[in-house]
Amino acid sequence: MTTNPTSTSAATVLTDTSEHDVPSPPKPVSQAERIQTIDILRGVALLGILLMNIPYFSMAERFSDAFNHNPRNVNFWLDAVITVLFEGKMRALFSMIFGVGIILFMARKEKSGNPSTTGQSATGPSRVRLFFQRMGWLVLFGLIDSHVLLWMGDILYYYGVIGMIAFWFRRMKPVYLALGVPLVAIVGFALNTMFYQSIREKRLAFLAAQKTQQQGQTLTQNQQQAIKTWKEAEKEFFPNKAEIAEHTRKMKSPDYFTVASRYQKEVWDAQTKYLVFQLWDPLALMLLGMALYQWGFVTGQWPRRRYWQMMLLGYGLGLSLVTFSFYYYYQNIPNSWAFIPFMEQHPVQWVALIYPFQRILLVMAHASLIILLVKGRVVQGLLNRLAAVGQMAFTNYVMHTLICTSVFYGYGLNQYAEWEFYQLYFLVAAIWTLQLIVSPIWLRHFQFGPLEWAWRSLTYWQRQPMRPSPINAD
Incomplete structure (x- = not known):
């Protein structure tokens, strides 16, 4: 199977999608049409998300109270590095690339000159209908991931719902799309402050x-x-402590339904009652991703000098802000219970304003660094593997759920609340290694990951070929 050159431009996906004026039926993107830089960014985000997710698969509530006030503990420094460099940034990058995917999904139909995308054409269902079918199936997969596979931190459900909203903004000018991030940051701070003050x-x-x-x-x-x-x-x-002990007992139960009862109500409430509060941050990031695609940032079309400038600005200012924020919370809220006296004395958490801005600065710096590596063809073997992980992001994300629940939950190996914080990252390294090895091997023989294939087949309501066609084969 051929590999895209890293210089592939966004125009590649927007042109040459039909044979003159003859309409072609909608179909999944082919290997030749993929943009490798986007797959690499998605792969980095997917692997990075596991850094933040794994403690919530494996550790009891307030796990960090044991070390987050003690700089002599190795767990303190590991947590500090993850918080400063990756917490929130990987999810932001993943959301941005999801927004790019919305544009790419629609681009071929909308630029091809085929019949209207709003109705049924002679060649099959419209691209709009296919998109909403695609998001609908993602919502269903998210419900399975959260309520059957029991991952309480599932994002598939939310991405399916929010993707349906982001879709309607895709034709806006990029400057307006990008304004969603500061707008949501300010409104989010106001809403969080109202909630904080109500608790206070x-x-x-x-x-x-x-x-x-x-x-x-x-x-x-x-x-x-x-x-x-x-x-x-x-x-x-x-x-x-008594409630935490009871929650831990449930998670360590060999009975699947006892484990399921631990988070069932919380997850369902988040997906329904509190859904309106969950929408805005991912939505703003998806819209930012659309803007960055239109500006050519995520496809590597900027000159290297501009990526260097973005990286230096992002790391210079972003690291300063996040380090200050981390130190402030270390000094003022060294553990969970310290939040209550802090809340009594502070009517507004002004330092919380730092978070959305340092996160965007650092995610842009991370993305710039990755794109510079792509443009410089540095560590090309690793980048190709990351692209394969990104191309199979759906399968690899659910694989995280299957591996971690099997290792930690009571009906699996029952390692919940048994490991030190730092020990979790040996498993993270093992999962990364597995996926970096298996993903490219799989894609040598198949066009899609298993779940990507199922998702596409359900979207088009037609069984998709798993094997690459002879034209695209090596």
Whole structure:
């Protein structure tokens, strides 16, 4: 199977998609049409996401309380490196590339001169209909990943839902698309501050009622309600040791349904009741990805000098901001319970404003570095493997779920809450190695990963050929 040259431009995907004026039926993107740089960025993001996900597969709540106030502990420094360099950045990169995928999916139909994309053509269903079928199936796969395979941090469901919203913005000018990031950052800070202050008010009302009670005075009905309200909030947001022990017991149970009961309600609430709060950040990042595609950033069309400038700016300013933020929280909130007295004394978490901006600066720096490696043909063997991982991102993402649940959950090897934090990253390295080896081998023999093949076949409602055609074969 042939490999795309790294210099492939965005125009490659937007032109030469039909034979003169003869409409062709919609079909999955071919190997020759892939943009390797985008696959590489997706592969890096996919592997990087596991750095943040694996503790939530494997460790009890508040696991970091044991080390995040102790610089003499190796876990402290490992957590610091992951937080500073990767936390939020890999998910942001993955969301941006997902936004690029929305444009690429539609581009061939919209630029081909074929019949309208809004209705049924003589050659089959419209590209719009196919797109929404594609997202609908992704939502279903996400529900399976979260409620059957039991990954409480699943993103497939959200990407399917948010992708349907992002679709309608794809034709906007890139400058307006990019404005979504600062807009969502500011609005998100305002909404989070409102939520934070509502919890703070419950806490302050509880303290006032508690003080009255300690003075031997009779509590009013409102004060009694204030105590009850805070206890409920504390149970939901600040579980105590007994509750954590009970949650751990469930996760270590050999019974699948007992394990499932641990996160079932929380996950379903997040996917329904709190869905509106989950939409905006991924949506803004998808729109940013669309803008960066239109500007030629993610396809490597900028001159090297501009990538160097972006990388130096991103690392210079981004690392300064995130290091300050990390140190601030280390000093003021060294563990989970320290958040409560911090909240009592601070009506607004101003330092939280740093997060969305340092994250974008660093993700742009990371992406610039990767694109410079691609343009310079440095470590080409590794980049080719990362491209294969990215091309099979769906399969590899679900493989993370299958491996980690099998190792840590009670119905598997029952290693939940058994490992030190640093030990988790030996497993991460093993999974990375496995996927970097297996993905390119698989793609030598097949056009798609197994789940990519199923997703495409369901989208087009037609069984797709797994083997590459003789024309594209080596």
